[in-house]
Amino acid sequence: MEYCFNCGSFPCATLNHLDKRYRTKYGMSVIDNLESIRKFGIRHFIRSEKEKWICPRCGEVVCVHKSQCVFCQHRWR
Ligand SMILES: [Zn+2]
Numbered sequence: 001m002e003y004c005f006n007c008g009s010f011p012c013a014t015l016n017h018l019d020k021r022y023r024t025k026y027g028m029s030v031i032d033n034l035e036s037i038r039k040f041g042i043r044h045f046i047r048s049e050k051e052k053w054i055c056p057r058c059g060e061v062v063c064v065h066k067s068q069c070v071f072c073q074h075r076w077r
Contacts, residue, residue, distance in 0.1 A: 005038045026064050 004010050011019065011031050019031045037045045055062050058072040068075045 003034060003037060005034050010034075022064075028064060 004012075004015055011034075015031065019029055023029050033045065033049075036048075053062050053064070054060070055069040055072060055074055056076070057074040058069060060069060060071040062069050062076075
């Protein structure tokens with residue numbers, strides 16, 4: 001599998017633009033995620049993301065694009 005950090009232009013203008021939008025709108029960084037994958041590996045990243053994206057109220061998976069759980073309507077932003 002190839003990642004953006006395998007590219008000599010990482011982080012390129014397109015990725016920086018996307019990262020800025022996600023930092024601002026959703027409170028997460030795609031560049032930080034890629035750096036984490038590069039540093040610790042994809043398995044570690046997936047484990048940490050699983051914990052991060054679980055609704056604290058109902059335990060269902062939440063969506064990064066929403067500020068409310070679609071299952072129980074719990075709000076976190
Ligand atoms: Zn929920």
